[in-house]
Amino acid sequence: PSVAISTSQVRALLLSENRQTNVTTPMGNMMLEIQGDLEIPETSHADDRFSSHEGVDIVKFGLLHVNMETKSATLFIGKKQRLLGSVVKLDTPLGLLKFNHKSGTVEMQDIFSYKVIFKNRPLPIM
Amino acid sequence: KNFRIWVRYKEGFSDAVRKNVSWHDLWS
Amino acid sequence: STNLYSRLSCDPSYKLVQLTPELLEALTSDEPQLQFKCFDEKRSDVVLCSARRTWLLRQKNHSNTVMLMREFLPEDEQTQEDSSLFGIPRPINDLLGYSRTTYEYETRATEGRINLDLVPIYNGEVNFPGESKLKGRTLKDVFDNSPSSETECKVRWYQLGGCVVNGCPCILSPDMLSNALHVTLMSALAESLDFDRLHPCETYEVVQKDVEKGRSPYVLEVVRTVLAKFGTPNDDETWKLNRRQVAQWYGVRALQKFASRHSVPLEEFLIKWKSTFPPFAGFDIDIKMLRGWFCEPTRGTVQYVSKDTxxxxxxxxxxxxxxxxxxxxxxxxxxxxxxxxxxxxxxxxxxxxxxxxxxxxxxxxxxxx
Structure with a gap:
């Protein structure tokens, strides 16, 4: 078995030298990492935070503030938790692979050079 | 409201485990 | 600030792979694309191949939550009260978490391997390939089905004695390879060809002069395999014979022939080894060339050790x-x-x-x- 990885999108990115310098990539993706389990409901509830997007149920779970000068980040989870973290440059960039099970194809859609990471214990929101 | 949006913190971080990948793993 | 949303059920079809400098170079080169390949679906390990290199894929699990998010426009825009902003600036954009991962793929450089399933052995048979299951398949098919880059396949193919006879990819048997090598050397010596610049077609022509009229098993492709297996390529489609490799081949065959059943005094073996070469061939021999193929049961004697045992x-x-x-x-x-x-x-x-x-x-x- 074998499958080619479609790389035209990231190849164009790399050759254009349009690299990620912010928390979001030029393609609009972001990597969020938390040292812990992020618990989110599996089903929708009658609450403002629940809505849908393109036919898929979604929930608003937090608010993120990033200071690119100091590379610090604050993440508010729900109504009760506050996490302090940072914007970190990855030692090795990560390619984002999308596996399409119907067509049996693989595409490398983006490259992450940074992530926002929260390693500290959550604090209460005062 | 019977739901929770919450981070359950973990004291440490581990990433030492590595394994080879089978074709089935790749597509799982 | 940014509003963070998440799908209630994340899309599991996204994975992350570490892009080492070698992979980044492969991504930006003009060569054909990267591929995931594997010997078979059930048991063996997936590799990642560029045109020239092969890497073993390794899954590195971790214990954190990693969420992949992208910018999006919520369908129902809601204004946020200041009290729910916790003292930070108002949100100016929105991100939607669409996938979570608990591992990354690492890559470790490895040697590509050729999948020789269904590749028949050729020993000079007249009606080759007969009803071989590989009939109709090309060398490119063999390479495509191998967990290896194309460049490594080409090199490894000839190292294994790979050939294409009557359009069928095959492996030359050890006997066939030995005979073909011997005939090629004899013919090249007879015509004083330059061992540092052997051209397949010219070499084939001189071989044909020396074989009996009628069907010769030493077709052009066989001669090409001999040169590729026992030589290194020059810039101009000619091959430089690797004398040490040829001497080693003759040495292993001599061990198999003269020192299999019982050990033989070293001096006697060296004489026998030398006698197996074409006359006036001028290949240097040294028992150290055959390390990995013999043992010394008693001081000053040698005996063949088969790797199969x-x-x-x-x-x-x-x-x-x-x-x-x-x-x-x-x-x-x-x-x-x-x-x-x-x-x-x-x-x-x-x-x-x-x-x-x-x-x-x-x-x-x-x-x-």
């Missing part, structure tokens, strides 16, 4: 080797066990896990524990 289990292999020969020079011992050193340790570190090392004068010898 070596146990796969490391302890059993060490035991067998010390039974054949109680004490080995480190350099003579290493070729017999290096394939078992899968973790890539320094060879003497690996050997010391299962044997003892002693210094005798300037030499290091290995013996059982």
């Amino acid at each position: 070596l146990p796969v289990d490391v302890k059993d292999r060490f035991k067998m080797l010390f039974k054949l020969q109680s004490q080995w020079d480190l350099e003579a011992f290493a070729p017999f066990i290096e394939d078992l050193n899968t973790k890539g340790l320094k060879i003497d570190t690996f050997i010391m896990k299962y044997a003892r090392k002693r210094r005798i004068g300037k030499k290091i010898v290995v013996c059982s524990r």
Whole structure:
């Protein structure tokens, strides 16, 4: 078995030298990492935070503030938790692979050079 | 409201485990 | 600030792979694309291949939550009260988490391997390939089905004695290869061809002069395989014969012929080895070339050790080797066990896990524990 990885999108990115310098990539993706389990409901509830997007149920779970000068980040989870973290440059960039099970194809859609990471214990929101 | 949006913190971080990948793993 | 949303059920079809400098180089090169390949679906390991290189894929699990998010426009825009902003600036954009991952793929450089399933052996048969299951398939098909880059496939193919006879990819049998090599050398010597610049077509022509009229098994492709297996390419489609490799081949065949059933005095073996070459061939020989193929059961004698008889289990292999020969020079011992050193340790570190090392004068010898 074998499958080619479609790389035209990231190849164009790399050759254009349009690299990620912010928390979001030029393609609009972001990597969020938390040292812990992020618990989110599996089903929708009658609450403002629940809505849908393109036919898929979604929930608003937090608010993120990033200071690119100091590379610090604050993440508010729900109504009760506050996490302090940072914007970190990855030692090795990560390619984002999308596996399409119907067509049996693989595409490398983006490259992450940074992530926002929260390693500290959550604090209460005062 | 019977739901929770919450981070359950973990004291440490581990990433030492590595394994080879089978074709089935790749597509799982 | 940014509003963060998440899908209630995340999309599991996204994965992350570490992009090492080699992979980034492969991504930006003009060569064909990267591929995931595997020997078979059930048991074997997936590799990542560029046109020239192969990497083993390794899954590195971790214990954190990693969420992949992208910018999006919520369908129902909600204004946020200041009290729910916790003192930070108002949100100006929105991100939607669409996938979570608990591992990354790492890549480790490895050797590509050729999938020889269904590739028949060619021993000079008249009606080759007959009803071979590989009939109708090309060499490109064999390479496509192999967990290896194309460049490595091409090199490895000839190292294995790979050939294409009557349109069918095949492996030349050891006898066929030996005979083809011998005939090629004899013919090239007779016509005073330059061993440093052998062209396949010219070499084939001189071989045809020397074989009996009628059907010769030494077709152009066979001659090409001989040159590619026993030579290194020059810039101009010619091959430079690797004399050491040729001498080694003759040496192993001589060990199989003269020193299989019982050991033979070294001096006698060297004479016999030399006699197997074409006359006036002028190949230098040295018993050290054959390390990994013989043992010295008693001082000054040699005996062939077939790789097929070596146990796969490391302890059993060490035991067998010390039974054949109680004490080995480190350099003579290493070729017999290096394939078992899968973790890539320094060879003497690996050997010391299962044997003892002693210094005798300037030499290091290995013996059982």
